[in-house]
Amino acid sequence: MSSYQLEKLGATFGARITGLDLRDRLDQGSARRLIDDLTEHRLLVLPGQKLGHEEHVRFSRIFGPLDVYPVRQYVVPEFPEVLKISNIFQNGKPIGLYDGDDQIEWHTDYSWKTVMSRASLLYSEIAPAEGGDTLFADSTVAYDELPESLKREVESLRAVHSMNYLVETERRTNPHKAPLTPEERERMPDVAHPLVRVHPVTGRRSLLLGSMIISGVVGLAEADSSALLDRLLRHATADRYLYRHRWHQGDLVIWDNQATMHTRTPCDHKEHRRLLYRTTVM
Numbered sequence: 077m078s079s080y081q082l083e084k085l086g087a088t089f090g091a092r093i094t095g096l097d098l099r100d101r102l103d104q105g106s107a108r109r110l111i112d113d114l115t116e117h118r119l120l121v122l123p124g125q126k127l128g129h130e131e132h133v134r135f136s137r138i139f140g141p142l143d144v145y146p147v148r149q150y151v152v153p154e155f156p157e158v159l160k161i162s163n164i165f166q167n168g169k170p171i172g173l174y175d176g177d178d179q180i181e182w183h184t185d186y187s188w189k190t191v192m193s194r195a196s197l198l199y200s201e202i203a204p205a206e207g208g209d210t211l212f213a214d215s216t217v218a219y220d221e222l223p224e225s226l227k228r229e230v231e232s233l234r235a236v237h238s239m240n241y242l243v244e245t246e247r248r249t250n251p252h253k254a255p256l257t258p259e260e261r262e263r264m265p266d267v268a269h270p271l272v273r274v275h276p277v278t279g280r281r282s283l284l285l286g287s288m289i290i291s292g293v294v295g296l297a298e299a300d301s302s303a304l305l306d307r308l309l310r311h312a313t314a315d316r317y318l319y320r321h322r323w324h325q326g327d328l329v330i331w332d333n334q335a336t337m338h339t340r341t342p343c344d345h346k347e348h349r350r351l352l353y354r355t356t357v358m
């Protein structure tokens with residue numbers, strides 16, 4: 077019998093879970109319940125954990141197989157399933173994936189892949205005193221509350237998700253961002269996904285958007301595509317669909333990439349250190 081406590085977090089989604097120490101092996105009942113709670117609430121926050129990489133990886137596997145991030149310098153060498161996300165520099169180089177000090181794009185992890193990520197588990201090792209919050213958007217209720225005419229308009233449309241487009245856009249403001257090498261471009265080709273996706277477990281529809289990774293909607297002229305994407309993104313990131321996570325050391329946040337989007341608020345790397353470890357469920 078699983079024994080943890082759960083309280084709802086955001087207006088439409090998210091839950092905070094207490095009463096679990098993830099260093100302990102979970103019994104099957106708790107594991108099953110966590111999987112179901114993630115499906116139902118789309119975002120789970122488990123504060124006060126003390127996770128090593130091994131425990132992080134072991135716990136994450138409950139949700140499915142884990143990916144290894146394609147840029148090797150960003151992963152923990154002994155645990156390549158663990159991606160470092162950080163604004164800390166060593167010898168002039170970022171120690172992990174670093175997207176600059178400004179707000180990063182709204183996105184869903186691995187939308188640039190043909191097979192996207194099911195869930196991500198982000199663990200905070202060093203939390204900044206100021207900035208670097210992660211904002212999550214409930215793409216499912218945002219879809220539910222679209223006007224019916226707009227639902228019909230977007231139902232069968234597809235958008236192109238392009239890692240190259242994202243990196244080139246980021247390079248305009250982030251001097252540390254390297255362009256994709258020809259080999260990386262080949263490994264991460266553009267991919268078209270539906271604007272509306274159907275959750276494989278709940279059958280609920282949600283919007284699959286991104287503020288910088290989408291180069292356009294297939295079959296629409298550039299101006300029409302931009303106008304539609306802007307309208308959808310404005311709707312989907314309205315305050316009523318958001319949960320803002322202010323990080324503390326030891327927080328583990330799990331989100332369903334099939335039903336949410338997220339972004340990070342600005343964080344000045346000269347003032348505040350930030351180090352998180354992410355596993356990515358496929």
Ligand code: SIN
Nearest residue numbers: 161209210339340354
């Ligand atoms: C991520 O996109 O997975 C990381 C978000 C963050 O750095 O807060």
